[in-house]
Amino acid sequence: MMDEIRKEIRNIEKSAERLKSLAKDNNAIRKNAEIILTYLYILKFITPVWGEEDQ
Amino acid sequence: MEYWNPYTETLPQEKLASIEFSYFKNLFSYAKSHSALYRDKLKGMEVGDIKTFDDIKKVPFTYKEELRKWQENVEPFPYGGLLGVDIKDVCTFRQTSGTTGKPVYVPESYESWQWRIESWCHILYMAGFRPRHRVFLPFGYNVYVAFWEAHYAAEKVGCEVIPGGALDTKGRVNKIIELKANAMTGTPTYCLNIAQEAMNMGIDPKSLGIERILGAGEPLPEATRRRIEETYGCHMFDHIGSTETCGYAGMCEAKKGLHIIEPFFLIELLDRETLSKEVAEGKQGVIVITPLGRRSFPVLRFNTMDVAIKGPSNCDCGRTSRKLMEIVGRVDDIRKIRGVLFSPKTIEQLIRSEFPDIVEFEIVVTREDIMDEITLRIEATPKLGKDDIENLTKRLKERAKIKTNLTCKVKVEPQGGLPRYDLKAKRFKDMREVK
Numbered sequence: 379m380m381d382e383i384r385k386e387i388r389n390i391e392k393s394a395e396r397l398k399s400l401a402k403d404n405n406a407i408r409k410n411a412e413i414i415l416t417y418l419y420i421l422k423f424i425t426p427v428w429g430e431e432d433q
Numbered sequence: 434m435e436y437w438n439p440y441t442e443t444l445p446q447e448k449l450a451s452i453e454f455s456y457f458k459n460l461f462s463y464a465k466s467h468s469a470l471y472r473d474k475l476k477g478m479e480v481g482d483i484k485t486f487d488d489i490k491k492v493p494f495t496y497k498e499e500l501r502k503w504q505e506n507v508e509p510f511p512y513g514g515l516l517g518v519d520i521k522d523v524c525t526f527r528q529t530s531g532t533t534g535k536p537v538y539v540p541e542s543y544e545s546w547q548w549r550i551e552s553w554c555h556i557l558y559m560a561g562f563r564p565r566h567r568v569f570l571p572f573g574y575n576v577y578v579a580f581w582e583a584h585y586a587a588e589k590v591g592c593e594v595i596p597g598g599a600l601d602t603k604g605r606v607n608k609i610i611e612l613k614a615n616a617m618t619g620t621p622t623y624c625l626n627i628a629q630e631a632m633n634m635g636i637d638p639k640s641l642g643i644e645r646i647l648g649a650g651e652p653l654p655e656a657t658r659r660r661i662e663e664t665y666g667c668h669m670f671d672h673i674g675s676t677e678t679c680g681y682a683g684m685c686e687a688k689k690g691l692h693i694i695e696p697f698f699l700i701e702l703l704d705r706e707t708l709s710k711e712v713a714e715g716k717q718g719v720i721v722i723t724p725l726g727r728r729s730f731p732v733l734r735f736n737t738m739d740v741a742i743k744g745p746s747n748c749d750c751g752r753t754s755r756k757l758m759e760i761v762g763r764v765d766d767i768r769k770i771r772g773v774l775f776s777p778k779t780i781e782q783l784i785r786s787e788f789p790d791i792v793e794f795e796i797v798v799t800r801e802d803i804m805d806e807i808t809l810r811i812e813a814t815p816k817l818g819k820d821d822i823e824n825l826t827k828r829l830k831e832r833a834k835i836k837t838n839l840t841c842k843v844k845v846e847p848q849g850g851l852p853r854y855d856l857k858a859k860r861f862k863d864m865r866e867v868k
Contacts, residue, residue, distance in 0.1 A: 380440060416544045420551050423726045424438055426696060428451035 437558035456725035464731035469514030494736040542729035553586035556683030560670035564591030569614035573598030602630040620650040620772035639666040650772030687749040690756040699723040777861035800865040
């Protein structure tokens with residue numbers, strides 16, 4: 379199940395990055411996309427794979 | 434058994450160690466490229482030098498004094514060389530209490546603050562805080578971090594939070610009753626104060642309906658923990674943390690020691706003499722902490738100078754994280770009094786710099802029932818009259834309160850009433866543990 383969760387986190391990350399880039403002229407949308415990315419940082423931190431170098 | 438994060442909280446210890454090793458290396462690289470302090474401190478050392486878990490010990494300790502030094506006259510104001518992100522990304526200012534010297538200013542980016550809150554959610558959840566709880570926080574949060582962490586983490590866990598600042602103790606008792614709060618965090622001393630105030634108002638603390646309390650800000654001896662449980666008819670839990678390191682360990686329902694929040698923190702417990710070897714279970718060690726995911730204020734191997742007894746990795750609750758069985762105290766002379774760090778040196782500096790008419794003094798800390806009291810015993814020059822003595826006493830109380838954040842009693846002794854010293858003076862007497 380953790381593999382599925384990690385895969386979904388990567389999918390959301392791609393979407394949030396794209397949202398951020400699409401909304402570079404819209405403060406509200408860009409900021410909310412950045413906040414999604416903040417929580418993705420935490421989601422990756424709390425779903426670690428041991429032995430991997432990168433989070 | 435319920436966990437906040439069943440995945441990380443039940444991972445085998447060797448897997449947690451592997452993750453923490455990996456996170457440590459990430460943070461090492463990050464700190465070296467983003468923090469002026471660590472660019473300087475880690476000169477000549479590369480992440481490739483950390484090949485095994487033991488190699489972490491090659492990384493020098495970070496001390497509080499260094500943090501202060503790297504904030505003095507170093508841009509960007511006020512964080513200086515400690516800042517690990519662009520200053521535009523800092524969203525929250527916090528600071529240490531400053532009772533041991535100049536306060537350390539702590540920058541939190543939105544990311545780091547949320548990381549910190551996530552860590553604190555573990556502490557609350559293992560103490561049994563749940564969405565059904567209405568949590569009362571009896572404290573004016575100000576620029577200090579602990580109750581802000583409790584506030585936001587309680588929200589995230591799903592509790593309803595009642596900020597209880599800007600009220601006196603009676604007002605807080607009334608607010609608990611009015612809103613039917615059923616959980617609380619607070620210093621153990623203040624929790625007992627609230628109970629005492631309730632009794633003064635003719636209210637049995639058990640009738641307040643508080644089910645759970647998380648202690649914060651000062652040590653929680655087992656006897657005090659049980660006394661609070663009996664007084665309120667509730668469950669009382671402990672945790673430990675600091676402004677620099679975040680809350681890093683908490684007590685579960687088994688109430689046997691504090692679980693380290695892994696893999697958020699790499700905690701080393703090192704022998705006091707050499708500070709180089711991890712101590713064995715049941716032995717005392719100095720706590721060295723690396724918060725592994727906080728990037729706005731990266732700190733590697735922070736030597737807390739706190740001493741704890743190392744606990745086992747197994748627990749009735751099923752969590753696999755390592756445990757601290759008991760916080761023994763501090764390596765140096767700093768004491769925690771009513772939840773505030775107190776340095777006798779602060780009083781000495783105050784008296785020596787501002788009160789030339791005080792010829793000798795002594796600081797005595799006692800525990801009256803469960804309340805810590807500081808008494809400043811002073812001897813003044815004989816030339817002072819009654820009015821002068823009264824003014825001196827009043828001014829000393831005021832200045833000591835400002836310098837230490839603690840209320841001190843002042844007792845004027847007759848001439849020769851205090852001991853004199855030829856060699857090392859012993860002007861600080863902590864009588865709290867003396868029977």
